[in-house]
Every structure is written in structure tokens, then in C-alpha cells.
Amino acid sequence: MDVRQLKYFVATAESGQVSRAATQLSISQSSVTTAIRSLETELNAQLFHRVRGGMELSDPGRELLASARSILRKIEEAKRVSQRPTEIAGTISVAATYTVMGYFLPGHLDRLAQLFPKLDIRLSELTRESIEEGLLSNRFDLAVLLTSNLSNPDIESETLFRSERRLWISNDHPLYRQGRATFEEIAKEDFIMLTVDEAASTSMKYWGLSGHTPRIKLRTSSTEAVRSLVANGRGVTILSDMVYRPWSLEGRRISTLSTDFMVPSMDVGLAWRKGQSMSPEAQVLYEYFRQIYLQPRGSQ
Incomplete structure (x- = not known):
């Protein structure tokens, strides 16, 4: 049993589908399926019931889910011991749309606060049109939104992931x-x-x-x-x-x-004013998201 297997198992349990877990993890469906089968073989237990349209946890699966979450949480805590918070300090104004604010940003905000405790991220929830206007008028340094909805040629963007x-x-x-x-x-x-x-x-x-x-x-x-x-x-x-x-x-x-x-698909990503020179604070956020979503995942 290894961390990768547990990570894939938790993603499948929480999403209810192998395909959805693979999308979230940016890996192939076969990698998720192989990891789950290996776990089932090692534990000599069926972790999921394969039902039409998805995967449902079995009783052994529900027991493992609680333990797996605890293990992954402790590993994250251990990583933080060796990852010293950076000393970058300053304020950055970030705009986000409703869906991004509710379903994408919360977990990242907690992680960013731990990594950059002196970075003051000021958030605004607005419509895409208001965000575009704010980027062009320099009210916002960066935006996190649905890049699939963008159409303004004066706004640059980079898609982080695509949600089917x-x-x-x-x-x-x-x-x-x-x-x-x-x-x-x-x-x-x-x-x-x-x-x-x-x-x-x-x-x-x-x-x-x-x-x-x-x-x-x-x-x-x-x-x-x-x-x-x-x-x-x-x-x-x-x-x-x-x-x-x-x-x-x-x-x-x-x-x-x-x-x-x-x-x-619904595409989520970053946006900024075209030709804008990013501040050190904006560059930190930009690199943070790129490392998570756009770095090679072959080692997972």
C-alpha cells in the first residue's frame, strides 16, 4: 500500500466515478483502476460496488476512507514542517466568479495562507464582465475564473484544468x-x-x-x-x-x-490584463497554481 494508491482511492470515493477522479488528478483512468484493484488485492476486500453510472463504497471501503483521509492529512502536515513559509509580503487584489469562489478556491486559500503568511490576498466575487473591466482598469492584479467564458482580446488567460x-x-x-x-x-x-x-x-x-x-x-x-x-x-x-x-x-x-x-467542458484558469507586468505578489500566485495543475504528472 502506498500514498499514491490511497490518493486515487479517496478521489474515486469522493467523486463517485473513476473517470471523474482521473480528471481531477490529471492522470489516466487506467492508473486509477489499477491502483484500486491493487488495494483490493492487498486488503482482500472489495472497496467499491461497480454500479451503473459510477462507484459506490462498500462497507470495507467506507472503513478505509476514514483511515486514508487521516493518513493523507498527516502526510500533508509532515510536508509543511519541511516547507518553510516564504517571506514575501504585500497585498494582491484577486477577483473570482461565483463558481470558482465556491467550488475551487477555498482549499487553495488555506494552503496559500500557510505558504505565504505575509501575503494579503484581497478577494472580490464578481461577474465575468465586471472582472474584465476591473482587470483592464488595474483594480485587480489577477483573476481566477471560467476561462471558457472569456472573449475580450485585451485579457490574457491560462487554463488550469477542464471540468467535463x-x-x-x-x-x-x-x-x-x-x-x-x-x-x-x-x-x-x-x-x-x-x-x-x-x-x-x-x-x-x-x-x-x-x-x-x-x-x-x-x-x-x-x-x-x-x-x-x-x-x-x-x-x-x-x-x-x-x-x-x-x-x-x-x-x-x-x-x-x-x-x-x-x-x-467548463475551463477554470487565471486571467490578467494583456501586456501587464506582474507584480512579485501576482507572480507568486501565478506560479503556485501552475505548479499544481500544469506540472508534469507522470511521477504520480
Whole structure:
């Protein structure tokens, strides 16, 4: 048993799918599958039940998950002992969109505070349009947003990772048993449309290209409302893996399916004013994210 195997196991347990775990870890699905099989062989126990649309933890898997999380947490703590915080000091203004602020940044902010305790990161949550205006007027040094939504030629960006969009359905939905859905089938279902971060306009673009029209039952800015409605069988939606989790607030299960039409991914990354010379503080953040997401992962 090694740290890599535990890391892959935890990612699969938390995401509910091997493919999603592989995407998050920037590795191949076969690497995740091999690691899990090796763990199961070593422990002589089945850690997951392979179900249609994903992976569910078995009883031994649930027991291992708690231990694996504890081990990985202690390893991170041990790393921090040898990683002295840098002495860089200063203030940086960073803008972020709603989805990035809620589902991407929190864990990184904690890590940044440990690595750069004298760096004051001042965050602002705004729409993409407001962020672009703020970058161009030098109100913000850097932005973390959905680069797939950017269109201003005066803004430079670098995508850190791509989050696939899939169909979300309840586990007792008829489409769940098929394991895959066509846009023709999805168009016959009540569709729950998320509106934040231009999700609605993005959705209508790929719906238009598919040649079908969604039967929109509700438009909402609440991701939790979408999650609950889908889990309770009140409709379906198409959203990214980054905001997915396999249960609603009520504890009802949600599954995901691939579709017959290629839905564009939701890309997350950094943005700054074109031609801008980054300050030392901005360069620190830029390099931090690049090292995590863009460094070679072959050694994992």
C-alpha cells in the first residue's frame, strides 16, 4: 500500500466515478483502476460496488476512507514542517466568479495562507464582465475564473484544468438504467437550468448546436436547488464535474451520464490584463497554481 494508491482511492470515493477522479488528478483512468484493484488485492476486500453510472463504497471501503483521509492529512502536515513559509509580503487584489469562489478556491486559500503568511490576498466575487473591466482598469492584479467564458482580446488567460459537463439524473430515473443518454431523450425531460456564471447562455449554445431544445422547467441561481430537484426526480440538468457531488442536501443520490453530443467542458484558469507586468505578489500566485495543475504528472 502506498500514498499514491490511497490518493486515487479517496478521489474515486469522493467523486463517485473513476473517470471523474482521473480528471481531477490529471492522470489516466487506467492508473486509477489499477491502483484500486491493487488495494483490493492487498486488503482482500472489495472497496467499491461497480454500479451503473459510477462507484459506490462498500462497507470495507467506507472503513478505509476514514483511515486514508487521516493518513493523507498527516502526510500533508509532515510536508509543511519541511516547507518553510516564504517571506514575501504585500497585498494582491484577486477577483473570482461565483463558481470558482465556491467550488475551487477555498482549499487553495488555506494552503496559500500557510505558504505565504505575509501575503494579503484581497478577494472580490464578481461577474465575468465586471472582472474584465476591473482587470483592464488595474483594480485587480489577477483573476481566477471560467476561462471558457472569456472573449475580450485585451485579457490574457491560462487554463488550469477542464471540468467535463455531464447529464445529472436521479438514481431511479429511467435513463439511469441505460447508462447513456441522447440529446433527443434529454429534450423530452423537464430541464433545470442553472443561471450563475453564464451557465444558461453556455447551455443554450450547445443545445442549439445539438439541434434540440430543452424543456426548461425552472431557472435558478442556486446550485443546491438544482441538486435537490434532480435528486428528487423533478428534472434533469447538465453541469460540470467540478460542482458535482453524488447526493443532495436531503441525502438523495445523484448520478451522471455521458451524452451522444459533445458538450464543451467548463475551463477554470487565471486571467490578467494583456501586456501587464506582474507584480512579485501576482507572480507568486501565478506560479503556485501552475505548479499544481500544469506540472508534469507522470511521477504520480
